[in-house]
Amino acid sequence: MILAYEGEFTQEITKSILAMVERNMDSTGEDSSIKRKVFNVMVESLQNIVKHADNNSSKSHSAVFMVGKQKEQYTIISGNPMNNDTIDLVKDKIDKVNELDKDGLKAYYKDIIKNTKISEKGGAGLGFVDMARKSGQKLVYDFQDMGTDKSFFALKSSIERL
């Protein structure tokens, strides 16, 4: 485990988390290409939480972010509560990304960037596509019912170490 964080997510906290993990990878002499990929996936994952996490959640429902390092790979996990009515949209997006191979992801990325406007939350709709492209791995997700009209959305990406 390199880092585990639970609590409020803002741009300032995003920057701090990025800096901590970068320092960790620098201190272990990680390969620069792997460092860039980990950084890339972390940014999209963290900014997803900042933009989409439900800000009205009580403390016990706050979001989490973790970076783990194993011999063969880095694992980046995010988790945040999500309204049940947005689950299908998110599932469809990730399932579509997971069906595509390298060339398919490239074509999908170009299609979205050409035809999509930035949303009012500031997203380009490219986060999952980019995470899949940079990690080179399928995205793994899970939704756990939280009892009310919310579910806990967990997303895991892995980056292989050379």
Place this chain on the structure above:
Amino acid sequence: MEILNLEGAEDTPKIMLDKANGIFEISGRSLPEDSAEFYQPILDWIEAYGNDHNPSTDFIFKLEYFNTASSKLILDVLSALEDIDGVNIIWYFHEDDEDMEEAGEEFSELVELPFEFKTY
């Protein structure tokens, strides 16, 4: 025309747009909290420059990293430059950064502008 000069930060790129000295450069890291807001002054500057531009413009991108929201805005910057005659894009990437090289190639396929690729 006024110079647009923004110091880079850990989440925003350095911007230097200077018509008189022929310097047009976006460099560093781009992951602002609100990418549309950050890039708006740049898009405004380019629009004004288009009305009274130099005979040729070498526009440099020397980015170490950009997030997906920034990628959309970088395409908007390139699209704005497409409307100006004599623009040449110089896309720098770190010599071992294949992803940044590929990103430049993808942008070059999305706009009608000459791209020159250089490593640093």
